Amino acid sequence: MNLLEIFTDIKNAFGGLWQTKQRGNTLEIITPYATTNNRFVSVFLTKQGSDYVISDGGWLNSGVYEVAIGKETCFLKILYHFQNSFEIKQIVNAEGITYYYLKTANAIDIPSKLFDLTLFIQNIVSVSEIAFEDKEEKDTKERFVSIANEYLKSFTDKEKLKLNQFLIPEKKDIKFNAIYNNTPSTLSLVNYVTGSSNFYFSNSISKANMLFQMADDSSAKTFIKSKVSIIDTSADGYVPDKLASYLYHLEHRTGSLLVNWSEKEKLQSILN
Amino acid sequence: MGQKRFPQIKENYSFYNNLLSERKFIFTEVIEINNKANNHSFVESVDKVNHPVVNDDSMVLCVEVKINNHAYFQFKLRYKSFVPAPFFRFDSDGETHRNKVEGLGLQDQAITTPHFHKFNENGIEIAYKTDKLLDPKESKALEDINLCIIHFFHESNTRLKEDDFPEIKIQSDTLGFKMTKEDPNQNIDFL
Numbered sequence: 338m339n340l341l342e343i344f345t346d347i348k349n350a351f352g353g354l355w356q357t358k359q360r361g362n363t364l365e366i367i368t369p370y371a372t373t374n375n376r377f378v379s380v381f382l383t384k385q386g387s388d389y390v391i392s393d394g395g396w397l398n399s400g401v402y403e404v405a406i407g408k409e410t411c412f413l414k415i416l417y418h419f420q421n422s423f424e425i426k427q428i429v430n431a432e433g434i435t436y437y438y439l440k441t442a443n444a445i446d447i448p449s450k451l452f453d454l455t456l457f458i459q460n461i462v463s464v465s466e467i468a469f470e471d472k473e474e475k476d477t478k479e480r481f482v483s484i485a486n487e488y489l490k491s492f493t494d495k496e497k498l499k500l501n502q503f504l505i506p507e508k509k510d511i512k513f514n515a516i517y518n519n520t521p522s523t524l525s526l527v528n529y530v531t532g533s534s535n536f537y538f539s540n541s542i543s544k545a546n547m548l549f550q551m552a553d554d555s556s557a558k559t560f561i562k563s564k565v566s567i568i569d570t571s572a573d574g575y576v577p578d579k580l581a582s583y584l585y586h587l588e589h590r591t592g593s594l595l596v597n598w599s600e601k602e603k604l605q606s607i608l609n
Numbered sequence: 610m611g612q613k614r615f616p617q618i619k620e621n622y623s624f625y626n627n628l629l630s631e632r633k634f635i636f637t638e639v640i641e642i643n644n645k646a647n648n649h650s651f652v653e654s655v656d657k658v659n660h661p662v663v664n665d666d667s668m669v670l671c672v673e674v675k676i677n678n679h680a681y682f683q684f685k686l687r688y689k690s691f692v693p694a695p696f697f698r699f700d701s702d703g704e705t706h707r708n709k710v711e712g713l714g715l716q717d718q719a720i721t722t723p724h725f726h727k728f729n730e731n732g733i734e735i736a737y738k739t740d741k742l743l744d745p746k747e748s749k750a751l752e753d754i755n756l757c758i759i760h761f762f763h764e765s766n767t768r769l770k771e772d773d774f775p776e777i778k779i780q781s782d783t784l785g786f787k788m789t790k791e792d793p794n795q796n797i798d799f800l
Contacts, residue, residue, distance in 0.1 A: 350715040356705070358721070361792030367705045367721065374613065375734075377705035377719055383794040394793035400648045401703050430797050432677065434650065438799055 365394070368455045372462040376402050378455050382447070385440075391451050392438035393458050399434050402458075404465035411469040419460050423453040433509060477533040481569045482514065485529050485598075489515055492605050504557050511551045514567075517608050523562040525608055526552055528593075531569035538574030542566075542583040549591035564593040565607060571598055615692050619732035627662060628688060628696055629727065633767040634659045635670055640758075640777045642674050651675055652780060658686065658767065665690055670767070672758075674779050677790040678702070680752050684761045694734070698726045699761045701752065706736035723748060723757075725764060739764060754779070 338346075354369035354377070363383040370378045381394040398406060407413070419425070425437050437457065439450040468475075486500055497518040504511045504526070515527035528545040532538030549564045566587060569575060577584075587593050596603050618625045637656040646653035651673045658668040668688045675681035681702040685695035705721045710729070720736035729735050741747040741760060751757045759774045761767075769775045 353716040354719050356719070356721060361795055363792045363794045367719070371707045371709075375707040375709055377707055379704060381794050383792075385794075385799055388799075390794060390799045392794055392797075392799065396704065396793075399650045426800075428797065428799060432650070436797060436799075440799055 363394075366451070368451075370455050370459045372402060372459055373466055374403060374462065376462065378458045378462070380451055380454050380458070382451070388440045388442050389444065389447050389450075390438055390440045391447065391454050392436050393454065395430060395434040395436045397435075397437060397458060397461060402462045402465075404462055406461070406465060407469060409469040412464065412467075415464050416461060419457050423457045425454065425457050471533065471537075474533040474537050477531055477537075477569075477572055477574070481529055481531040481572065481598075485514070485567055485569075488601055489517075489527070489604070489608070493517060493608055504552055504555060511548055511555065513548065513552075519562050519608070522560055524557070524560050525563045525565055526561060527565045527567065527608075529569065530566050530587075531572045532574035533572065534574045535576055535579050536574070538572065538576075538580060539583050542580065542587055545593065546587050546591055549587075549593055553591070563607060564591060565604070566593045566595050567601070567604070568595055568597050613734070615694065615728060615732040615734075617692055617732070618696075618728045619730065621691075622730050622732075624691075625696065625728060628660065628686075628691070630766060631661050633668070633686075633765070635767065635769055635775065638769060638775055640672055640775050641781045642672055642777065642779050643782045646673050648673075650677070660688075663688065671695070672777060674754070675702075675788075676780075677788050679754070679779050679788050680791065682754050682757070684758065686765055686767070695726070696728070697765050699757070699764075700724055700726070701754075701757065706734075708735045708737075709733075710735070723751065 351369050356367040358365040358367070360381070363381050366380050366382055368378045368380065372378065379394065379396065381392045383390045383392070396402060406416070420427075425439060428436050428438070430436060437454070439454050441447060441450055489498060489500075499516045500514065502513060502516045503509050504513060504516065513526045514529040517525040517527065519525055526549065528548060530538070530541045530545050532541045545566050552558065552561060552564070568584070584595060588595050594607060596607070635656050635658055640654050640656060642652050642654045644653055653671055653673040656670050657666065658670050660668050667690045668686070671685040671687060673683045673685070683698060683700050685698040687695045701723045703722050705719050706724060706726070708718045708720060710718070720738060723742050724736040724738050726734055726736050739760070741751065751760055754777050758777055762774055
């Protein structure tokens with residue numbers, strides 16, 4: 338086999354990977370581009386009015402490629418880089434799933450748009466496989482969320498406690514570790530504050546600060562009875578001397594009650 | 610980063626094969642799928658599975674169904690004390706898997722759904738289609754979750770009690786409309 342024949346083989350093998358599936362009025366196009374977790378990228382072509390739309394079908398955001406779209410700054414920088422470079426648009430459907438797409442009125446541009454969307458999906462799925470977050474930090478956070486959740490569940494009324502909950506479910510922007518309905522019309526907002534190092538711990542305080550301030554600016558303000566920060570005094574990042582001014586700010590600027598994990602029993606009177 | 614390998618499967622491949630080949634049992638006659646899964650687009654059920662050589666209680670059968678498309682479902686056999694990923698699974702719909710294996714032509718590496726997943730002797734997850742799934746008529750019939758679970762049970766050597774198969778009820782706690790949104794771009798105004 339000469340090299341040119343091999344090239345013909347390559348072209349045929351590569352070209353032979355294209356497949357389609359008809360899905361109602363939309364055509365799923367399975368492309369020859371695969372991700373690092375061995376998934377071939379699919380894109381979805383539809384005619385809408387006089388435009389052709391090529392979308393990811395909501396697959397990136399709904400976990401079909403078996404990766405979670407990260408929230409870490411490093412990851413978001415990469416996401417925005419690819420999104421800007423390929424000029425990918427996004428829209429959220431009625432179920433809250435983000436769709437990434439490109440559209441054109443010109444049939445001649447479809448292959449080029451499809452190529453860009455495919456490369457975008459391929460890159461984002463592959464990059465999502467990388468663990469950006471510090472493992473020690475991730476473990477610290479997960480451990481504290483788990484023990485604090487269990488503790489709250491142990492003494493509160495199940496019906497009144499909502500874990501990892503949006504303040505205004507329809508808006509889906511401000512989320513708290515726990516929201517407790519003291520009465521049908523009053524809420525206690527609970528933030529867990531922890532970190533595996535001083536850096537992460539002070540970031541966690543800043544996040545609590547911001548979330549409580551945002552809650553105060555929201556339409557739910559009048560229902561908020563108390564704002565509680567549970568401080569993980571057992572975390573490696575808990576160094577009271579270094580955190581004192583951050584904690585002072587949290588307490589005095591947002592009116593948050595600070596409850597040290599070492600005195601967690603106090604939560605029982607606050608939340609009932 | 611290369612592809613994901615599970616060394617515990619490579620090192621204990623005969624044990625892994627035994628997990629698949631030995632007759633397994635479930636005792637839930639009607640599998641009701643009502644609970645929200647970790648992936649919020651799905652509802653799921655989790656039922657205990659008995660395996661002759663597994664002594665702990667951690668082997669389970671998970672059935673997951675997409676809320677807005679009941680023809681999109683997954684069956685997973687999990688044994689987390691051995692391997693975190695499902696050790697055997699079926700996907701009725703979703704992405705095309707790549708079997709990245711040397712000696713296999715590039716074109717033959719793409720396995721569209723519906724397909725099964727298992728692990729090869731190197732602990733790498735591979736997808737495959739059974740003869741039934743390759744036959745367009747039979748594959749069409751297997752879009753019915755209650756027929757497909759029987760195929761899955763045959764393929765994984767699982768039974769309900771002696772030699773029976775379970776029935777699946779999706780969102781039995783609702784009015785029970787059958788959701789079939791197969792077109793992902795439907796009802797979205799792409800601005």
